[in-house]
Amino acid sequence: MQKIVLLRHGQSVWNQENRFTGWTDVDLSEQGRQQAVRAGQLLRRHGYGFDIGFTSVLKRAIKTLDITLEEMDLLWLPVQKSWRLNERFYGALQGLNKADSSLQFGAEQVQRWRRDPHEAPPALTRDDPRFPGHDARYQHLTARELPLTENLSQTLARVLPYWTEQIMGAIRSNQRVLVCAHGNSLRALVQYIDHLTDAEVTQLDIPCGVPLVYELDNDLNRLRHYYLE
Template sequence: MYKVVLFRHGESQWNLENRFTGWTDVDLTENGRAEAVRAGKLLKEAGFKFDIAFTSLLTRAIRTLWTVLDEMGQMYIPVHPDWHLNERHYGALQGLNKAETAAQYGDEQVLIWRRAYAVAPNPLDKEDPRWPGNDERYAHIPKDLLPTTECLKDTVERVIPYWEETIVPFIKAGQNVVIAAHGNSLRALVKHLDHISNDDIVNLNIPTAQPLVYELDERMKPIRSYYLGDAEAIAAATAAVANQGKAK
């Protein structure tokens, strides 16, 4: 039996301001940093030890990972930052307030933009400074791979090959793997692992900085999965994420 731990970054400045974030590189709030400390303590108390870590190229996930590893006394392990684990690109919605967008276009339309499997928001122009092709951090990636917008299906199509080709071989080699990522890049991975349908994935929300443990068999099929920490608090945090896209 293999174990892998996933967590979303702690609260970011744009989570606090309720803005569509995507690939925008916002940092953690003070609360987000405290959430990461709590996640590290939980993992340490539960006796987790990691051999290798994977994260996105975005500061909020990297800082959450560093904070967790610091808290666990495991900052020495190798860390692999990779754009394949980045948040879903939110296209032209990036920067807009979610509740204001819902007041303008309706809760239902915002739910479709946030959670429908195959509907992407309007794309960015490639001249737009928000397009990752204009950001030097992505200079090593062929420009035709860099998104102007994404639906969850697009995110699945970049996260799952990275999971299968890069991360799974470490798990199968017996390494204890931890992955720090984002609400929607983790929804992509959980959809794949748990075989969640395109319709049902609409209802899945991932709270910030709550370690999610998957126990996997040798074919990488989940035996069970569970969040560490207080179930009621996790349920409340998950419901709060779902409600971020409502006008009121």
Template sequence: MPRTLAFLRHGQSQWNLENRFTGWVDVDLTEKGEAEARKAGQLLKQEGTEFDGTFTSVQTRAIRTLNLALEEMGECWLPVIKNWRLNERHYGALTGLNKQETREKHGDEQVHIWRRSYDVPPPPLEDSSAFPSLNDRRYRGVDVPKTESLKLCLDRVEPYWNEAIAPAVRDGQNCIIAAHGNSLRALVKLLFEVSDQDITSVEIPTGNPLLIQLDENLKPTAARYLDQDRAQPLPGGF
């Protein structure tokens, strides 16, 4: 029996709008982001898949995106499991900086490496930063990173996939994962077996559900974005 996953990147956030590196800073959605979340819910409802459970991060923009989508679907009753391992990638010392100003200061090539390379993290966040995560009570008992590459992000996402999400899917549940650009890219790399080189060109659009069909071995057999006007290329020829 085929299983269905829906990957949903949060709608536009305030720092998306301001072109700033966000990472673990807990910013909210813009009005456009809220509209994207509602549109995602409408698209999922039109698709007709019966979902059984949902997973999200502990960051407001992802949680609210999921909640708004579920409202549009008429399925606010679905169970929601939140876990920090689905958080956005930690951008280290880049956190809070304007992306264009950072390019002007460090050069396009260096910023491209920090943003898009698979295994080169930005410089770590200083303890004196205005954006610390270490003292946030939602992360009590968590070894909070001070910077992450996509590889390091995958290193924390993969165990959560193996321990929590995959067992639910194997049990026959159709699930929505509402998360972030990089935590979802990490899952795409894992499920589609994307190479380290090719994952650098994979982009997940905001608020556009990616519907994935899986076989009994949790291998993708089909994948497509529900809003084709804002679709991005998918790996594996889908």
């Protein structure tokens, strides 16, 4: 049996302000830092150790992973960062307050944008300052890889190659893996691992800073999963 731990980053300052974040590189709130500390303490108390970490290129996930590993005295651990583990790209909603967006576009429409796997928010234009093509960390991406908006299915389409090639490769080589990412990139991944229907993933919510453990059989199929308490 193999185990892999998935961890959503701690609360960010925009989570705290109820704003759509997406690829905007906002920091952790103080509560988010404490959630990361607690995640590390939980993992250490339950006897977990790791050989490698995976995270996105956004500081709220990177810092959550660093704080968690520091609590475990594992800051020396090798870590791979990839844009493929970034949060879902929320297009023209990025930076907007969620409650204000519901008033502007209607609560039902905003809920579909947030939860329906096939509904994408309004797209940005390439001259918008929020377009990731202006950010140095994405200079290596092709025009097709740079999003203007994303739905959950599109998020899964970019996460899945990294999961199968890099993360699963580490598991197959018997490395103990910790993945620290984002609410929607992890939702997409959980939908794939657990074979969730669209209706089921619509109801799925992954809490900030709570380690989610997956136990896998020798063929890396899911046996069970649970949150550490």
